[in-house]
Amino acid sequence: MKHVLSLFLFFAITFGHSQSIESPSGKIAVNFKLAGDGQPTYSVNYKSKAVVLESALGIKLKDKPALDANFEFVGSKTATFNESWKPVLGEQANIVNHYNELTVSLVQKGTHVKINIIFRAFDEGVAFRYDFPKQADLNYFIISDEVTQFNLTENNKVFWIPGDFDSNEYEYNETKLSEIDNSKINMNNGIGVKSIPGKYMVQTPLMMKSPTGLYVNIFEAAVVNYPVMHLNVDVNNYKLTAQLVPNAIGDKAYLQTPCVSPWRTIMISNDARDVVGSKMILNLNEPSKIEDTSWIKPMKYVGIWWEMHVGKSTWDYAGSQNATNFADAPKASGKHGATTENTKRYIDFAAKNGFDGVLVEGWNVGWEDWNGNWKEEVFDFTTPYPDFDIAALSAYAKSKNVKMIMHHETSGSVANYERHLDRAFENMVKYNYPAVKTGYVGKIIPRGEFHDGQTMVNHFNFVARRAADYKLMINSHESSRPTGYGRTYPNYVAAEAARGTEFNAWSIGNPPMHETILPFTRLLGGPMDYTPGIFEIKMSYYDKNKTEQVHTTLAKQLALYVTMYSPIQMAADLLENYEKYPDAFQFMKDVAVDWDESKYLQAEPGDYLTIARKAKGKESWFLGAITDENARKSEIKLDFLTKGKKYKAIIYEDAKDADWKNNPIAYKIKTMLVRSKSKINLNLAPGGGTAISFEPIN
């Protein structure tokens, strides 16, 4: 751990309305400038080339003068920060946090309101935030808008999803900035609740590539007590403006000084691997507030879940999902998934195959009538169905050394969940569940709130903090996307918060390029519970009339265990499907979920991604390579392996004639001895991938 902090103070009221810092390497520079009317602005250069032109900074307030002009420069200070820290769970054992910092202090004429704007320049990008110090002239305030702009220079290629206050579960569009238009995309995409406020609104992280090959990513970090930022795109001038998510009455954020905004981030590199491997978002969050983190553990798990998606079983006991209430005593349909017997089967399988945990959805009363009607009192999170013997299963799992993963679907009724939260968590402790998958399907209650508003951001963070009181881990689904808060509350181990595997079961699904984009976008803020590992890829396997399928080959499903980082990683398919392909399943049994090192070998958003990772505390390495709809051949060097060591490499790759659409399951497995000087040829089928395990020999 190294920590160098140097301070330079400038008192410069009478001179100097422009100031810059550079990243440690000097590649990236950010410049602050007060415009003529006292409007704060910034611009960003990469290797002396403008990437963000002079762009407005500021905040508009409700019932108070806007903080976006009439500012005077009071002073500034710069600092350098360089440390490394150890995440509890992560892609690497040590994370370097190295940046130069500029703090500009401003005071507004007339109102006397003081604000600071803090800039940090890292080697892979720039971040800035608004800082509102405690002061007589600003105590409580309500943000009505943030005027922050990102004034881009070129008509970049963009990987975008519509700005939607309630859902981030879209497939990506790959267009020019000038072609962004929400009215032109297919909305028959399986998303239940949509709240898109405008044609040109997009979400962050927004991954772009300039015509000259520069990778630019706009995102935010440490969204705490603040709404999510979407972006409104001026498609003619490539100017992006912050669009904060409102609450029920149109306000954006309620704050009290001293306080800060989230960090607005711009990553820039001419190498896509710098973006996908960046830990900048994590670095911009506060260190862990949990002192004893020994109970936070990685988990590989199976669960009663995909069988409901493919129609084999149901969440609800009665199998109808339309009864008015449970008091009518529905009869068991025989299709209920979360039975004691079925759960035991999963526990046995987990124990036999070395999996840590078993998730069970549909275990609790309420699924008869839970979705789509803005119903407030759905679940109580403690009452199991009559055919789910929670006490017996808890004991059984313990006897097999398997951990149970609880499921709390809120149906968006957050008020109800918060009322029951302590009881729900006490119930988990009572039955020895160390982790919970939460769900937020449906319109939010308190009614009028959105999934991405300040109220809900606070809720997700609150649940993590409250769970820490009980030493419980959180994996949230349908939440707002993480922005690194998992550094601060490392028990918030994962989230879905993007379009996951499930959409493939019953909608147009996720195109083959989907997983080549997510690591450049959604995963920058924290691990995603993507639920890979589907072996029976076509839904016609379950019902010959179905045409849906996972847009993948089987080998690619294996590779996702490496490319889609999560310390809580599911083997999502039915147990019987794994039993049919034990040789391929071996990779899922072997692969780690927590890592000492990660090497980003090949990366191009929307096209391909190859990552190698070293298992935490072991000498084993695992490699995942994936491609989009195009077949891809390449040669990779194994120079990440320890020099002088011999490894047995087991290569799980697409068969020669494999193809995500016509022949997705075809794979082949080969074994070879390799060293750090060896090379391996990767042959990825259309929509395919390769997974490799490297076990040291002797």
Add this chain to the structure above:
Amino acid sequence: MKHVLSLFLFFAITFGHSQSIESPSGKIAVNFKLAGDGQPTYSVNYKSKAVVLESALGIKLKDKPALDANFEFVGSKTATFNESWKPVLGEQANIVNHYNELTVSLVQKGTHVKINIIFRAFDEGVAFRYDFPKQADLNYFIISDEVTQFNLTENNKVFWIPGDFDSNEYEYNETKLSEIDNSKINMNNGIGVKSIPGKYMVQTPLMMKSPTGLYVNIFEAAVVNYPVMHLNVDVNNYKLTAQLVPNAIGDKAYLQTPCVSPWRTIMISNDARDVVGSKMILNLNEPSKIEDTSWIKPMKYVGIWWEMHVGKSTWDYAGSQNATNFADAPKASGKHGATTENTKRYIDFAAKNGFDGVLVEGWNVGWEDWNGNWKEEVFDFTTPYPDFDIAALSAYAKSKNVKMIMHHETSGSVANYERHLDRAFENMVKYNYPAVKTGYVGKIIPRGEFHDGQTMVNHFNFVARRAADYKLMINSHESSRPTGYGRTYPNYVAAEAARGTEFNAWSIGNPPMHETILPFTRLLGGPMDYTPGIFEIKMSYYDKNKTEQVHTTLAKQLALYVTMYSPIQMAADLLENYEKYPDAFQFMKDVAVDWDESKYLQAEPGDYLTIARKAKGKESWFLGAITDENARKSEIKLDFLTKGKKYKAIIYEDAKDADWKNNPIAYKIKTMLVRSKSKINLNLAPGGGTAISFEPIN
């Protein structure tokens, strides 16, 4: 217990679109009629005289056809109900519930939606509600408006307060219906949060007196999962229309069949005593859902509270109430009220004088910065100030056989309170507090919600239910006004929910007629924690510059213990003030708070009220007589006393020259022997009263 139920079923689709029932005595009749366009209507007669002319019934729905026309008559049934039941705590040991009932079943052309309208005719009034049965054509629905009208016949005298979605803490206006106008009243009245949606909006209970001397009261009962109903007055035509309180996005209520609306009630009598003594509102609520009610007990209590209102001490530790947060470690000001030492003094006093409980406000961290800024995270309801030793005080109170009353001020941040509710209640159980006074000062969070909306109605009821899990009693302040839910959850023992004594300490206060109206309005729905018993009436006693005062004589303060029913009744003044007037204080020591019988001897809203009550399980009687700003003399018969028994009557009355304004404390006490045949002269000073205790001799 007597329970007679008789059913008559009519199948009358082809004939009969008008139907009536009468009250058991035949005095009151309600008539249902389908108007020409299939609009349901009703009218009400008293002794064959129209009191409510044909008035619209119906509900408007969001995104669905309105349920206010195009109905066809399907059938009807009538029933008679007569039982008596025992409230856990109450004004009388037995309550008779006797009514005739008419259920009209309707179906709407086109939509096929079925509704029932249920009418009940009691001898003191009429009630009706909408009943939405479970049906294929109506499952979930959102009420956008209720069209219920009360089409009155005359320009009645009205005791009204402005229709306000957030506050019911107004003084009453006494005008003609035609003179109702919110723009003309004094809004400099000490109320912090006001949300008045229109000039002609008034609240219920609405007490009226017709030019011919008929007393008419419009209210509602069993407001459960529904917003509060206010009334919009057509001041020219005396037509009142239901105005439901909206939520943050303008919706009124979210319902799912089967469900019912609250009862809309119209009490009618030519004797005001029938209204003030009516138990109709309680009768219209469901019986107790708490099986073992043995832990629900009446309480007379003192507390650390009025000393803050008069400026002697402060709620907060630092005495500033404007610090930004407690982390700044404010220093004790020496003025903090809720200290261990001061609390012991109150416990000692309670023990010595036979009081059951001690309330302590300002015991918990948060009061530095709690009010007026829509702040979400204020209190955690468990962390005491450093000078309040909760464990030691709990033990001390127990040793003295005194019960501690907890205080939970939410500052309107209900979301925060619900998040902490289980912990707050566990804390109470841990420290042996059997009751809690809750507070809702300030704008509601979830933001955009109102105190009187469905969300908050549900909250207040939820808190009562959750408290029952812990065997705790609730006394809510700044809540929506009760509508009899205390019958269903008898641990919801009292509420403030009207303008209480506190306003006298720092605002224009409550005029002398105030307490002569509340029993005809606010108290119909349940007990009020009015906090009487102020002996040092003028605030100049504490600060010679202050002109505020309680608008009362001291004797009237004693009488309020009888006229303002509450099973949890405070002796609100400072202990040292009681010690100065031990002879007068004796009445407060003697008076009961739970009753076997109540006799309403004299009553005229806005003018005077005399009630005699028999203590629960004892032969003692207590009488309270109060007047408005006018002196009043009368003679009362004591025929309520048990025949043949002799009683010692101690009469606490205004001194000859007493006057609420110029000589409020002057009282005299006389003792006499009386029997049921005796008469007593009451001599009430302007703003005065008389309190009498009757103790049987041998």
